[in-house]
Amino acid sequence: MYIMQSKQKQQNIWKQLFSIKKVNSEDYLKLIHKIGFFSAIGFFGTFIVFLIILLIGGAKNIIGIMLKANPFIYILAFVCVLIGYILRFGKWDYYMKTLNLHVPIKKSLSVYLSVYSMNITPGKIGRIVAAYTLKKITKIKFMNIAPLVTMDIFTDSLGMAIFALAIALYVGKFVIYVVLADILLLAPFIFLLDDWFFVILKKRFKNIKNKLTALFFIYGDEYYSSQSVLNKPKVYLTSIIFSVPSAFLNAFALFLVINSLGLTAPLANTLFTFSSSQLYGMVSAVPGNMGVTDGFLISTMGSLLHFNYVTSSAITLMTRFATLWFGVVLGWIFLFYTFKYWKIKRKTFFKKHKHNKNISKKNYNRKNIN
Numbered sequence: 001m002y003i004m005q006s007k008q009k010q011q012n013i014w015k016q017l018f019s020i021k022k023v024n025s026e027d028y029l030k031l032i033h034k035i036g037f038f039s040a041i042g043f044f045g046t047f048i049v050f051l052i053i054l055l056i057g058g059a060k061n062i063i064g065i066m067l068k069a070n071p072f073i074y075i076l077a078f079v080c081v082l083i084g085y086i087l088r089f090g091k092w093d094y095y096m097k098t099l100n101l102h103v104p105i106k107k108s109l110s111v112y113l114s115v116y117s118m119n120i121t122p123g124k125i126g127r128i129v130a131a132y133t134l135k136k137i138t139k140i141k142f143m144n145i146a147p148l149v150t151m152d153i154f155t156d157s158l159g160m161a162i163f164a165l166a167i168a169l170y171v172g173k174f175v176i177y178v179v180l181a182d183i184l185l186l187a188p189f190i191f192l193l194d195d196w197f198f199v200i201l202k203k204r205f206k207n208i209k210n211k212l213t214a215l216f217f218i219y220g221d222e223y224y225s226s227q228s229v230l231n232k233p234k235v236y237l238t239s240i241i242f243s244v245p246s247a248f249l250n251a252f253a254l255f256l257v258i259n260s261l262g263l264t265a266p267l268a269n270t271l272f273t274f275s276s277s278q279l280y281g282m283v284s285a286v287p288g289n290m291g292v293t294d295g296f297l298i299s300t301m302g303s304l305l306h307f308n309y310v311t312s313s314a315i316t317l318m319t320r321f322a323t324l325w326f327g328v329v330l331g332w333i334f335l336f337y338t339f340k341y342w343k344i345k346r347k348t349f350f351k352k353h354k355h356n357k358n359i360s361k362k363n364y365n366r367k368n369i370n
Contacts, residue, residue, distance in 0.1 A: 023132050023142075025342040032335070035118060035126045038287065039328070042120030045290045046325070050317060053294065057313040065261060065314035073260035077253040077322040084249035085113065085327070091155060091242035095148045098229055101138055107341070110334050111137075115149070117331030119324065120288035124153050133338055147227040154189045155236070157282060159243025161185055163251070164275035171272045173304070178276060184283045193231055195224040250323055251275050254297075257318045258305075265305045273300045274319070288324050 054062055092112045096103060103111075111133050118126030131145040138145070161182040168178040191197050251274040258265050277296035281289025294316055301312040339345070 023135070025344050028129075028132060028136075028342055029344060031129060031132075035121060035129060038121045038126060039117065039332070042288050042290065042328070046288065046320075049291045049294055053298070053313045053317065057310045061310045062314045062317070065311060066318055068262070069257075069260040069318065070262070071260075073256055074318065074322070077256040077260070077319070078326055080249045080253045080256060081323055081326055082330075084246040085116070085330075087242050087246045087249070088152075088156065089113075091239050092148070092152055094238055094242075095151060095230060095235075098235060099144070099148060101134065101140065101145065101148070103134065103137055107137060110337050111341075113334040114331055114338050115152075116327040117335045119328055119331065120290075122285060122287050127153060133341055136341055144225075147230055150189075150192045151227070151230045151235075151239075154186075154193065155239035155243050156246075157185055157189070158236075159240060160247045160275065160279060160282065162240065163244050163247035164272075164279045167251075167268065167272045167275055171268050173272065174276065178279065181276075181279045181283050185279065193227065195227070247275065250278070253322050254315070254319050257315055257322060260318075261311075261315065263307070263311070265307075269304050273297065273304055276300065288328075294320065 089109055089112050093105075093108060096108060111130050114133070115127040115130045118124055118129065121127075127149050128146065131142055131149050134140075134145050134148070135142045164178050165175075165182055168175045248271070251271040254274040255265070255267055255270045258270060274297070277293045277300055278289065280296050281293030284292040286292055297316040297319065298309065298312045301307045301315060302309060305312075307315065
């Protein structure tokens with residue numbers, strides 16, 4: 001994926017995600033190009049991981065097993081994951097209504113599905129670009145929309161954490177390790193969901209007068225003002241109703257993959273295998289859980305489901321296609337679709353950088369977030 005170059009030092013993706021000023025189609029496209037770079041890295045990283053798995057187990061043997069899969073049952077694994085996405089959209093729509101963001105259902109769904117293109121950015125932070133698109137549609141301040149995205153990421157993680165713990169308690173295995181993983185996964189969100197740390201920073205640096213701290217406090221006040229609307233027990237309980245069944249459907253995809261190969265495994269152990277592997281991968285914060293979830297899936301299927309390495313590897317590759325990469329591909333399809341809200345032609349995505357080279361840094365820095 002092409003990255004725009006200029007004489008000036010490039011902004012890293014973290015700074016650009018939150019420092020874009022009054023976003024127009026050119027700025028947005030520049031940001032998407034950077035996200036596209038992460039997708040390319042993710043694809044390459046996954047290719048390396050898959051290649052290592054194939055080399056260790058023997059590519060011919062692993063691919064031979066995969067080709068024996070019942071296509072109908074394997075397709076059902078994708079269907080399960082898709083239903084999970086639709087369930088999560090119910091949660092997203094609930095947040096939209098809670099924040100009084102009035103967007104037609106078709107637009108809202110397309111923006112929501114586009115966020116899955118960002119699943120291979122570190123910590124899924126790339127999903128924040130959806131807030132820019134919603135800002136474009138609703139004309140509402142970016143920082144009043146951003147809590148929607150952070151809450152959605154958090155409650156997805158919360159749903160997986162609850163489901164992994166529940167199934168660990170049911171099978172009676174590695175409960176303490178799942179509890180520790182849950183804590184490590186959810187603890188960082190404390191700073192995004194409650195303003196206590198932000199209040200401490202405001203008191204500590206209140207006497208420092210400069211543009212950076214002024215913007216930080218202004219945007220922080222706007223963010224937590226909107227976040228407080230979502231930070232209520234009713235909202236969390238409603239979120240769990242959507243996110244836990246979605247986590248189950250993702251885990252059930254592994255069960256369907258196993259059955260598509262004509263194999264059998266206890267449902268509870270299969271659900272535990274997927275949920276714990278996914279949980280450890282999420283804790284690692286590696287983009288797309290690359291390598292971590294794959295390794296845990298292979299090892300756990302060997303120890304708990306008693307499949308040999310070759311079979312476990314084939315199942316892992318098929319499961320990752322049905323979960324992670326299905327979502328990423330679907331997300332990019334809808335991301336291209338949402339270009340229409342910016343009046344960007346999809347074909348422009350591949351050549352826009354040529355035009356953007358001529359945009360001066362002065363013009364870029366002049367724009368302001370509303």
